[in-house]
Amino acid sequence: MRNQVSDKKPDLKGFSLLLLEDAPLPPDTFEGALRSFGARVIHASDTGEAIRVLAREHIGIIAASLHLVDERFIEMIREQKARYPDTLFYLITEQDYDRVETSLDAVNQVVDDYIQKPLDALRFTRMVETTLGRPRTGNTSLSVVEPLVAKIKPYFLFRSSAMRSALSSLPGIAASGQTVLISGETGTGKELVARSIHVLSPRSSGPFVPINCGAIPESLIEGELFGHEKGAFTGAHRTRKGKFETAHNGTLFLDEIGDMPLTLQVRLLRVLEEKKIYRVGGENPIPVNVRVIAATRIDLAKAVSDGLFREDLYYRLNVLRIHLPPLRERIEDISLLAVHFLDRAFAEMGRIPPYPVLSSETIYLLERYPWRGNVRELRNVMTRVATLLPPGAKQVFPQHILSYLEETEMPAPSLPPQGASLITIPLGTPLGTVEELLIRETLKHTNGNRSRAARLLGVSLRTLRRKLNQKK
Ligand SMILES: Nc1ncnc2c1ncn2[C@@H]1O[C@H](COP(=O)(O)OP(=O)(O)O)[C@@H](O)[C@H]1O
Numbered sequence: 001m002r003n004q005v006s007d008k009k010p011d012l013k014g015f016s017l018l019l020l021e022d023a024p025l026p027p028d029t030f031e032g033a034l035r036s037f038g039a040r041v042i043h044a045s046d047t048g049e050a051i052r053v054l055a056r057e058h059i060g061i062i063a064a065s066l067h068l069v070d071e072r073f074i075e076m077i078r079e080q081k082a083r084y085p086d087t088l089f090y091l092i093t094e095q096d097y098d099r100v101e102t103s104l105d106a107v108n109q110v111v112d113d114y115i116q117k118p119l120d121a122l123r124f125t126r127m128v129e130t131t132l133g134r135p136r137t138g139n140t141s142l143s144v145v146e147p148l149v150a151k152i153k154p155y156f157l158f159r160s161s162a163m164r165s166a167l168s169s170l171p172g173i174a175a176s177g178q179t180v181l182i183s184g185e186t187g188t189g190k191e192l193v194a195r196s197i198h199v200l201s202p203r204s205s206g207p208f209v210p211i212n213c214g215a216i217p218e219s220l221i222e223g224e225l226f227g228h229e230k231g232a233f234t235g236a237h238r239t240r241k242g243k244f245e246t247a248h249n250g251t252l253f254l255d256e257i258g259d260m261p262l263t264l265q266v267r268l269l270r271v272l273e274e275k276k277i278y279r280v281g282g283e284n285p286i287p288v289n290v291r292v293i294a295a296t297r298i299d300l301a302k303a304v305s306d307g308l309f310r311e312d313l314y315y316r317l318n319v320l321r322i323h324l325p326p327l328r329e330r331i332e333d334i335s336l337l338a339v340h341f342l343d344r345a346f347a348e349m350g351r352i353p354p355y356p357v358l359s360s361e362t363i364y365l366l367e368r369y370p371w372r373g374n375v376r377e378l379r380n381v382m383t384r385v386a387t388l389l390p391p392g393a394k395q396v397f398p399q400h401i402l403s404y405l406e407e408t409e410m411p412a413p414s415l416p417p418q419g420a421s422l423i424t425i426p427l428g429t430p431l432g433t434v435e436e437l438l439i440r441e442t443l444k445h446t447n448g449n450r451s452r453a454a455r456l457l458g459v460s461l462r463t464l465r466r467k468l469n470q471k472k
């Protein structure tokens with residue numbers, strides 16, 4: 001009997017894996033195989049080294065030899081999981097794990113599964129895939145829809161709660177077949193969301209057809225969308241199908257819907273209501289079974305009140321809504337994405353791992369940059385960095401990046417935020433108390449949002465967290 005799951009090529013793309021192991025590993029078997037499945041593997045030989053790695057970069061999967069694990073490390077895993085509930089933690093055991101499993105309570109609360117030696121990359125990867133398909137250990141807040149999101153996660157990277165909540169309705173939306181409106185600044189991942197909805201929907205075997213309404217001259221959009229009949233205009237020598245017909249039984253992605261001319265908005269609304277189209281110059285209705293997903297970088301509600309967008313079409317599109325927050329409002333995602341794009345660029349250039357890593361000053365810089373072009377801009381910057389980094393460099397420092405950042409003005413940490421309330425600090429207050437007070441007031445100001453507080457304070461999120469932990 002053939003097993004469906006095992007026939008699929010194992011896939012660990014987009015995952016960074018920390019391996020804590022001291023025994024000599026067969027690198028060309030276990031580690032090498034994991035790499036060939038797409039994972040980035042970082043090796044540590046003691047807990048101190050592992051903790052430093054975890055502090056420095058985002059790790060999705062941790063596999064540690066049981067005999068190396070100490071309390072401090074378990075505590076670190078607990079913190080990591082509290083912060084990033086998707087983190088997977090595996091214990092590598094020498095023998096019969098049943099005994100281990102029942103004997104270590106603290107470990108049991110954080111471990112996702114046990115791997116028995118000898119290490120087998122394929123078996124391990126299947127295990128990861130299985131774990132990804134079910135709610136994580138000790139996290140009851142994860143909903144039953146989580147496995148579906150996990151399916152797209154290797155390609156869609158995030159760890160911020162802002163993205164998590166923005167995408168929480170995605171599986172339900174995908175299943176529904178309704179029209180969706182995706183809003184968000186340029187480069188925030190609107191098209192990626194549209195593709196994910198398609199992939200997770202019952203139409204996934206049909207086509208996904210994107211069209212950018214802003215990039216096509218007004219005179220041509222109609223023909224692009226609906227096609228034309230032979231002889232419809234001078235030069236129309238033969239009949240041509242439009243995007244609506246091409247997308248039959250699939251999904252049509254109308255990007256930058258706000259740029260669609262008003263006259264065409266009327267026609268689009270009719271198509272959505274009647275589910276049939278007329279080619280330009282054609283008289284016979286052609287039935288189409290198409291799901292429409294629209295995206296906009298502008299505020300459509302405002303466009304409606306300005307008379308630039310039809311209200312009826314707006315309500316017809318706005319049945320289901322996903323809003324993607326700008327990257328600067330989800331600082332936790334920045335280093336994750338930066339490392340991903342950098343590694344991908346190195347891999348595409350054919351460089352041999354281990355790849356150069358981002359220094360902590362660089363991460364600090366990236367986390368404070370405003371990223372008006374969002375994820376797309378971050379990707380482009382990382383690609384340029386990878387291409388032009390001096391060959392011997394082991395780390396990426398701010399000087400390698402600064403010239404690629406278009407906005408040279410970083411938010412100045414010395415300026416208080418506009419309209420900020422003032423706090424009074426009596427002379428003679430110890431410096432430590434001032435810091436504590438300032439942090440507390442800033443957090444009040446941001447309603448407890450740590451990312452925003454860190455930006456206002458001019459420190460990295462990591463630094464703020466460290467300070468908060470010290471204060472406890
Ligand atoms: N969360 C993410 N994880 C991985 N790649 C992303 C993510 N968000 C955006 N991207 C990538 O950034 C680029 C811009 O995304 P895109 O969906 O085209 O943005 P938009 O349509 O909002 O302008 C694409 O290459 C996309 O794959």
Ligand SMILES: [Mg+2]
Nearest residue numbers: 187190191255
């Ligand atoms: Mg786009």
